[in-house]
Amino acid sequence: MTKKKLYRGILVLLAAGALSAAASAAQQGTEPTNLTAxxxxxxxRTGLITAETNVRMEQGTGWVTGARATYNTKTEEGTVEGGVRAVRDDMNLSCDRLSGVGQDHWQASGSVSMTKADRTFTGPQVDYYPSQNDYILAASGGTITSADGTLTADRLEGWMKENRFVGTGSAHIVSPPRDLEGGGDRMEYFGSAEKPYVVLDGNAWVFQGNNMARSNHMTVYLSDDGSAVTE
Incomplete structure (x- = not known):
């Protein structure tokens, strides 16, 4: 029973690393669990469970490994640290430390690299709030990479379910398939719109081919044929 409590508590952190919701608690309970350390x-007395050295937790298609893992059954606080790797379905995470409280807030820190479907985030730290429309926050900045290119900024936030991301401070976008590069003080990407577009504010600029445009406010519509329409 102790192993199952530790595993179920730590497994929830898997969703944070992937920036995607893991299986619900009920679903987790129906899948075989295994923990080795x-x-x-x-x-x-304190409710603290600790696993150390060669820690590996498995359930269904997911697994987490690290040097040390803790879970407090009273506070629902959990951590995995030391060369953390987490995998479930189409997501993959590596970081130095993964921590969380309950199922409402998780944080990955230290050389974070997270891939979900066709997107990868890299940066020093990212926070994930699944109950807030899969909201993510990289307060120290980072880079989001997809097949269409990269988005980099000093501060990044996004709503995964809406496919909407905001970069603040030295925001920079590069899209090799569209031969497009742009930047500004702030950038907002709307990927779920009928015609995906990017809004640039503050010292905004866009370069495509031999064309260059500058403005304090600029909207760039990204066409399927690789062209960009600027307003």
Missing amino acids: DSLTYDT
């Missing part, structure tokens, strides 16, 4: 302790 060189050392496992449980403090019944």
Whole structure:
């Protein structure tokens, strides 16, 4: 029972690393669970469970590995640290530390690299709030990479379900398939619109082919044929 409590608590953090919702608690309970570690302790007074050295947790298609993992059954706070790797379905995470409280806020920090479907985030830290429309926040900045290109900024945030991202501070977008590059003080990307577009504000500029445009405010519509229409 102790192993199952530790595993179920830590497995929830898998969703944070992937910036996607993991299976619900009910679904997790129906899947076989397995935990291995060189050392496992449980403090019944504090509710703290600790697994150390060669920690590996598995359930269904997901698994998490690290050097050390903890879960507090009373506070629902959990951590995995030390060369963390987490995989489930179409997501993959690596970082130095993964932590969370309950199922409402998780954080990955230290050389974070997270891939979900066709997008990859890299940066020093990212916070994930699944109950807020899969909201992510990279307060220290980072880069989002997809087949269409990259978005980099000093501060990044996004709503995964809406496919909408905001970059603030030295925002920069590069799209090799469209031969497009642009930037500004702030950038907002609307990927779910009928015609995806980017809004640039503050010292905005766009370069495509031999064409260059500058403005304080600019909207760039991204066409399927690789062209860009600027307003």
